Amino acid sequence: MSTLTQPRAAWRDRLRAAGLRVTAGRLAALDYLDDHPHSTAAEVLEGVAPALPSLSAQSVHNIVHDLTAVGLLRRVDLPDSDAARYETRTHDNHHHVQCVVCGRIEDVDCVVGHAPCLTPSQTHGMRILEAAVTFRGICPECEARTRDAAQEG
Amino acid sequence: MSTLTQPRAAWRDRLRAAGLRVTAGRLAALDYLDDHPHSTAAEVLEGVAPALPSLSAQSVHNIVHDLTAVGLLRRVDLPDSDAARYETRTHDNHHHVQCVVCGRIEDVDCVVGHAPCLTPSQTHGMRILEAAVTFRGICPECEARTRDAAQEG
DNA sequence: AGCGCTCTTTTGAGTGACTCAAAAGATCAC
DNA sequence: GTGATCTTTTGAGTCACTCAAAAGAGCGCT
Numbered sequence: 350m351s352t353l354t355q356p357r358a359a360w361r362d363r364l365r366a367a368g369l370r371v372t373a374g375r376l377a378a379l380d381y382l383d384d385h386p387h388s389t390a391a392e393v394l395e396g397v398a399p400a401l402p403s404l405s406a407q408s409v410h411n412i413v414h415d416l417t418a419v420g421l422l423r424r425v426d427l428p429d430s431d432a433a434r435y436e437t438r439t440h441d442n443h444h445h446v447q448c449v450v451c452g453r454i455e456d457v458d459c460v461v462g463h464a465p466c467l468t469p470s471q472t473h474g475m476r477i478l479e480a481a482v483t484f485r486g487i488c489p490e491c492e493a494r495t496r497d498a499a500q501e502g
Numbered sequence: 503m504s505t506l507t508q509p510r511a512a513w514r515d516r517l518r519a520a521g522l523r524v525t526a527g528r529l530a531a532l533d534y535l536d537d538h539p540h541s542t543a544a545e546v547l548e549g550v551a552p553a554l555p556s557l558s559a560q561s562v563h564n565i566v567h568d569l570t571a572v573g574l575l576r577r578v579d580l581p582d583s584d585a586a587r588y589e590t591r592t593h594d595n596h597h598h599v600q601c602v603v604c605g606r607i608e609d610v611d612c613v614v615g616h617a618p619c620l621t622p623s624q625t626h627g628m629r630i631l632e633a634a635v636t637f638r639g640i641c642p643e644c645e646a647r648t649r650d651a652a653q654e655g
Numbered sequence: 656a657g658c659g660c661t662c663t664t665t666t667g668a669g670t671g672a673c674t675c676a677a678a679a680g681a682t683c684a685c
Numbered sequence: 686g687t688g689a690t691c692t693t694t695t696g697a698g699t700c701a702c703t704c705a706a707a708a709g710a711g712c713g714c715t
Contacts, residue, residue: 369691369692370682370683370692371683372682372691372693374692374693375692391672404693406672407673407693407694408692408693411692412692414673426579426580426581426582428634431671431672431701433672433673446625446628449631455626455628457625457626472637472639473599473608473610473641474641475599475601475608475640475642476645477637477638477639478602478638478639479638480635480637481581481637481638483633483634484628484632484634485632485634486629486630486631487629487631488627488628489627522662522663523661523662523710523711523712524711524712525662525664525710525711527663542701544701557665558664558665558666559702560666560667560702560703561665563703565663565664584701585700585701586701
C-alpha cells in the first residue's frame with residue numbers, strides 16, 4: 350500500500366555511507382517520512398509505534414536530528430507551527446504551500462536557473478545563500494467548504 | 503537618541519482606534535520594537551525593563567499577542583528561531599534576510615506588482631494568499647571575518 | 656474631579672517541543 | 686562470536702508560550 354520512493358535496502362546503504370549504523374528506528378522513521386512527508390517528530394513516533402512500540406520520543410528526536418545533520422532528512426520550519434517538520438526530499442531546494450484553513454502542506458518545486466526568489470531587491474550587502482519560501486493559501490476543499498457555508502447563511 | 507518613526511501620540515491614537523486602552527506597557531513595547539525590529543518577547547521585556555521594571559514576561563506576551571491581532575505589530579517566524587519575533591512595519595508585505603553566522607536580521611522590500619514569489623510553479627489547486635520569504639545569507643562583516651580566519655590558517 | 660465598569664496586568668500553575676546526561680542495549684568490524 | 690563504539694532508553698530540565706483567577710489601571714460618564 351505504501352508508495353515508497355526508496356526501498357529499505359537503499360536507506361541502509363545511505364545510512365552506512367553517512368557513517369551511521371542501520372537501526373530499526375532509523376529505517377522506520379525514514380520509511381514513515383517517505384510516505385508521510387512534513388511530519389513532526391510526534392507524528393513520526395505515532396506512525397511508527399505500531400511496528401516499533403518500544404521506540405521512545407527521545408529516540409525519534411535523536412533520529413531526525415542525526416539524519417538531518419547528514420542530509421538524509423530535511424527540516425522544515427513552517428510559520429505558526431510549534432513543531433519542526435521533516436521530509437526525505439533533500440537537496441532539491443523546493444518550497445511549500447500550506448492551507449491556512451486545514452493546515453495541509455504540499456511541495457512546490459523551485460524553478461532552478463530562474464529562481465526569482467533568490468534575487469531580492471536589496472540584500473543589505475549580504476551574500477544570499479538560499480531562500481526559504483512558504484506560500485500560504487486555501488486548498489480547493491476548504492474553499493468549497495467555505496463557499497457552501499456562506500450559501501447556507 | 504532614538505529613531506522612532508512614530509511619536510508616542512501616534513501610538514496612542516492607533517491604540518484607541520483599535521479599541522485598545524493606552525497603557526505604559528503597550529507604549530513601551532511599541533517604542534522598543536520601533537527602535538529594535540525583529541525582537542523576541544524576551545528581548546522586549548529586557549529592553550523595556552529599565553523604564554518599566556514592574557512589567558512581567560506574561561504581560562509582554564499578552565501585549566505582542568494583542569497588538570499583532572489588531573495589526574499594530576507583525577509577527578515574524580524565522581527558521582531555526584525558537585521564539586517568535588515582532589516588528590512595527592505592518593501591512594507592506596516585506597520579507598527578511600538573516601545572516602546564518604551572526605543571526606542579524608534585515609528587511610527586504612517585496613516589489614509590489616512583480617512579486618515573483620507570489621506565483622509558484624504549481625499550487626496544487628490552492629489559491630495563494632501570500633508568501634513568507636526568508637533569505638539566508640552571510641553579512642559583509644561575517645564574511646570578512648571568515649576570510650580573515652582562513653588567511654590566518 | 657471622582658466614580659465605577661471594563662479591560663490589563665499580575666501571579667501562579669501548566670503544556671509541549673526539545674535538550675542534556677548517564678546507563679542499558681544494539682550494531683558491526685574483527 | 687566478541688568487544689569497542691554507537692544508539693536508545695530513562696529521567697530530569699529548559700524555554701517559549703498558554704490558561705485562569707485575582708489585583709490593578711484606564712477611561713467614559715456624571
